[in-house]
């Protein structure tokens with residue numbers, strides 16, 4: 001059933017850099033994902049997380065026996081961690097074939113192959129990798145579910161020294177040669193886990209197997225992964241056993257408490273919460289016209305409608321779920337027009353924001369055929385038009401100004417820079433700044449689209465005009481700080 005092919009190992013390097021965009025200090029935690037035996041039934045995924053600061057390395061192995069989901073589901077969370085300090089090696093599913101069958105083992109118990117190994121099977125190959133990982137680490141947790149409830153004294157068939165449930169297993173009270181007090185380490189974590197358990201009958205206990213002692217009742221553990229860690233790699237190792245009989249959520253939670261307890265002791269500090277300030281990007285929005293079936297309009301597409309149609313933006317899909325809003329330029333309110341029904345008489349644009357950040361556009365075009373009642377609603381692509389134009393309103397008259405052109409206004413006029421028109425480029429990527437006018441006194445972002453700009457000596461700062469004369473002002477369009485367009489506002493008395 002298991003083919004005996006050569007070991008295929010593929011390393012996928014993923015470098016996750018979480019940067020603090022706004023304080024300018026880039027801190028990084030690295031993550032690598034290694035796939036062993038790729039394409040085989042026993043494909044093995046290993047996640048290594050390296051902290052920003054160096055420190056101890058904790059190995060977490062789940063699913064070495066496939067019928068113990070409390071362990072491997074808990075381990076799985078840690079594959080997504082980023083660390084401030086220290087390192088993790090996470091093997092969430094050591095024995096994937098047995099997990100798929102929800103069985104303890106396929107050919108052999110994988111956790112009984114660490115001492116000697118006379119039978120060659122896929123379990124042998126996986127154990128070979130695990131052994132190397134154990135010796136690379138400073139501490140090792142093997143996550144399990146155990147039958148019954150461990151108790152130091154015989155209480156009942158289900159609660160006695162032979163049972164494993166609700167215990168942290170150690171192979172000896174100290175790690176000989178290194179004088180590390182395993183009993184004390186396990187005891188401290190047991191206390192932490194128990195703080196979250198109400199039912200005293202479910203308390204965790206330290207379970208010392210005294211594995212290599214002549215009187216040990218758990219001699220089979222000489223073949224286990226933790227004993228290999230103890231005896232060969234000389235590192236502290238613990239078997240974490242949630243009682244099989246408990247609800248799955250509780251078992252996972254206990255394992256997480258245990259892992260966190262050991263991380264804390266080893267001074268392995270998670271980066272929490274994960275800070276990933278990726279650039280917001282809208283993918284599409286869902287718009288209905290005249291209450292008909294909503295259509296999907298993607299970033300920079302154009303929705304053609306008839307003059308006087310009602311539109312409603314139902315939803316936005318972006319790489320963020322929260323903080324999204326839409327502004328139908330020139331219509332609705334100045335904050336959020338999501339789910340507003342708006343009657344459209346002129347072509348406009350719908351701008352999407354994630355919080356303050358502009359992250360997408362779609363265009364609403366009034367079809368010139370509309371007045372004849374011939375056109376239907378349709379979604380089309382934006383054509384490539386490279387030249388940039390300014391869409392303005394002076395008092396109530398609409399005006400389109402070509403790039404680098406001159407626009408005449410009079411004292412007392414109200415000028416609105418409605419938008420930038422430029423074919424394939426999303427207008428929300430531009431910043432349009434009337435030099436000498438401050439739209440938002442609290443936050444002068446330089447973006448002046450949409451403001452009613454009174455042409456008066458009071459509203460405009462003369463020192464920004466040509467020669468400080470208060471006659472000619474500049475409206476400058478930039479992308480990423482680079483000037484890409486300009487018009488001249490000529491103020492007449």
Ligand SMILES: [Zn+2]
Pocket residue numbers: 065068143144145146
């Ligand atoms: Zn187990």
